[in-house]
Amino acid sequence: MTTELKMDVPQPRFLDQTQQGVLGKPIPRVDGALKVTGQATYAAEWQMDDMAHGVFVGAAIPKGHFTIDRDSIAGMDGFLGLYTDNLVRNSARGTLNTNPVQPGDRVDYLGQSIALVVAETFEQARDMAAALKVSYTRDDDAVTDLSEYDDWELKVGIELGDVDAAMDAAHKSVDLEYTTKGHNSGAMELHGSIASWDGDHVTVRSSLQMLGFNRNELADSLGVPPEQVRLLSPYVGGGFGSKLGIGPDSVGAAVAARDLGRPVRVVLTRPQVFDTTIRRTETRQHIRLAANQDGRLTGISHVNWQSNLPGEGHAEPVDAATRFLYAGENRYCAHYMARRNSPATGDVRSPGEAVGMLTLEAAMDELAEALEMDPIDLRIRNIPEVHPGNGKPISSNGMASSLRQGAEAFGWDQRQPTGTRREGEWLIGMGVAAAARANLLMPSSARVTLNPDATAVVETDMTDIGTGTYTILGQIAAETLGLPTESVTVHLGDSNFPTASGSGGSWGATSSGSSVLIAARAIRKTLAERMGCEEEALTLKDGMATGGNKRSALSELIDQPISEEGKIDKGKLTKGTHQAGYGAHFAEVAVNTVTGEVRVRRMLAAMAAGRILNEQTARSQVYGGQIWGIGSALHEGLEFDTRTGHIANHTLGEYYVPVHLDVGDLDVLFIDERDDMANPMQAKGIGELGFCGAAAAVANAIYNACGVRIRDFPATPDRIFPHL
Amino acid sequence: MKSFDYVRPETADAAHEAAGRFIAGGTNLIDLMKLQVETPEKLVDINRLDLRGISTEGDGLKIGALVSNSELAADLRIRTDYPLLSRALLSGATQQLRNKATTGGNFLQRTRCPYFYEPHQACNKRTPGEGCSAQGGVTRMLAVLGTSEHCLAAHPSDMAVAMRALDAKIAVTRADGTTERLALDDFYLLPGDRPDRETVLEPGDLITAVHLPAPAAGRQTYRKVRDRSSYAFALVSVAARIAMEDGKISDAALAFGGLAPRPWRDGAVEEILIGEAPSEALFGKAADRLLAEAKGAGGNDFKIPLTRRTLIAVLNDLTGESA
């Protein structure tokens, strides 16, 4: 049986009534030990009989056509095949359900996977990929340098009132330009796939975030019905957006495996991950804020310039939070898109807010200074009653409590005037920024089975990309069915299981968690019937059922497994309310007055994200977000050679993310909250919230430390020391 | 990676006879082989040769070519008498890499210029005569001193900068069995029109040891400025030893990393300092001298003022009261 819930009405707080007491508890990840002992087998680690190995060849020109000299490698030892047709140009962005293959001889950006060489061993294939002779005809109209680009496509996102007039009439205003560099997801696990065919059915072990969509995408690429595609992704070593859609590896492996009649493994190299999976666009941003004498915003304008490959639909929603975070009657948000011969852009962790809140919240800091207001007061004063763009009610907004409680816990009152706190060569400062990230719900299904021996099994094609999904889904089922968590087994990452939301957009835990809750509640219903009581009167704890003046062990109530499927879907509330996680970020940094080097000493994130399902995994997500915040404030940035579009720093040795020493003490404070409009668990997404705004707190702390306003990110030493 | 032969001789003689490319820690060579930037046909693994250990030699030290970067950094004599070397080593790479990386291999690590690593980009260091894509490209990590129109690459080593400041000598056994001790300026070549030739070593020449002279007077430091706090190559680094007598600088040794195709030392800079009382003006003059010929390529222009600031801070530090 399937029970479906559409989010049409506010949900009762069922999970505050249950008795097992495991939900929310800081239970370590159940897959943790497997992972640190190497027993969790990742996609490309499977050993298949008779497996062949494929290595991609990347285009050496930014735009044009190529021809391949097959004979240049066909005689080499171990050669099995060379494929140029039916490959995809780049990884798909998320939730598309399609990923069309590309015409065989066209190059749209440097590094594009143009040919797949398959050999008996990986080493042979790699050598052949280097030896393959490719000739090119290079088009001379490749766009690799945007400094004089003039073909921008404008898209206005919102236009309310008259921002220009608000700026003219403002008591104080700021008018600021920013730049941010492109980012790569840089997930630890390389993108890799093993494909094997059995007749006209293909099984692909791959590293993917959203199997329901991915199955359709791969079927589209291969020209087969989705029913003939099975995907297995039980363990995923990070995704951060780059594995939302299928990529060159899964398509290439499946194409070659079909032709050769044997399993084929394809793993991208680290440079290929940078070159051919989606990246976050670089941005130029223009922010204008107008405020009246009371420090109320009267005008907000956020315009950005970004780029993507020709023909790609994605645009980074840079102004996503600007649209709803603060009140203000005059509003304008728009973006300008350039078409550029560089790797496609798409969703990288916290798409939009990652770079858009960095700038908005840095601009708010400047406005607070202009108004001579405490930046926390300014923010709280401008929290809107309803969504300021469309008037929808806000489901819950914990920003004020986050700012207040965060300030208290962080010691915000110790903040000194700009440039006055010195320790030897170092200047110390504190910064604050708001956090916000839209809360999303996606259709999601799961099957829960309760066995007579008081164990349960959860099955869904949901993925755990290192976030803790295995653990929290087990906790939800255990809490609902009154079982210890050890009695619940969770199976994920198999497209044969009921289709889940997938991991992305911070909707995974809430969407797939709700489906598990719904399925488990359907089982409770049956148990209540057997106990002869209403479900509300049923208490389940430690394998015992109590209700209607009876007490009974589950083993006595059922003599065969009960299986139920649960499904959550968007409803009237999903559309009719504005939902977001909110919070506040605090940072303390030290800036070296000689070199401009910045060290983040400590950070605190106060997070209001509804019910917290597991305090430890949630905290770890926030830590990750804070660290990404440090990275995007100080380190991360793709360096393009503007002559070719080549990414000069396409390895983790050269593309800097924070190392341990860059990360000071991290602290996380969860604000007690329930969001009845979001889903039956009253929880909101936390995975990305911990990142949104974190970089701005660092940037604002740099200013408080040394008086240098950073407007170009990352804030490398050369962007700071000249001003000291 | 191209297929290659692999041998692991037990003695230096056998290593020379094997006539192939030496491999020590492999932390640099293997990466380059995977990219086919290096394509040796035969690897001669020298890890079984008797080139380990740190021993006293007269008033100085002899460091075997196979001593790991970790071991060298942790050695009590190094930490006591040559602390800038220990600091330099510890500022390089990561613990895991330092455990594998050897003293000999560290001197010979290749540049981190991004164009050196890309087969589709022109690089005179990789393929002589091909051109230099770095000119006009991404130049953040590249050199500002000692470059030529053919090559902008910087030498990436921290250890070698420290060794230059300490007047270390590299002991080499030539392929024909003759031995030499080379000062670093006689060991490293500037790129000129042959950037592929980085040292005076010929194929088959083996580094056997490094000799440090007797510890010299003064305070020492190694300061490395970089884009993140660890696991990053230097934007600029300064290895410095300054001795003071009667309020005046009596001796100085200054070497610089991240700036040039080899560890950079300029005697004229030290001459400006020696015999003088420390002052901002004096340090400024020394920095002016050091950077007189420095030339940025765009993305690395900032290295020039950054070097100036860092040098002055280091000199203040080593000549100040409370350092």
Ligand SMILES: Cc1cc2nc3c(=O)[nH]c(=O)nc-3n(C[C@H](O)[C@H](O)[C@H](O)COP(=O)(O)OP(=O)(O)OC[C@H]3O[C@@H](n4cnc5c(N)ncnc54)[C@H](O)[C@@H]3O)c2cc1C
């Ligand atoms: C990710 C990364 C980050 C790094 N960061 C830094 C850093 O911040 N600072 C820094 O200084 N270094 C850094 N390094 C470089 C590291 O220090 C070098 O790779 C290491 O020192 C090389 O030593 P090895 O023994 O591994 O050399 P190998 O790779 O074995 O050899 C390097 C070269 O030396 C030759 N060779 C080795 N031994 C001898 C010998 N006895 N006689 C003659 N020829 C010999 C080899 O033929 C080869 O050409 C980094 C390296 C990596 C991979």
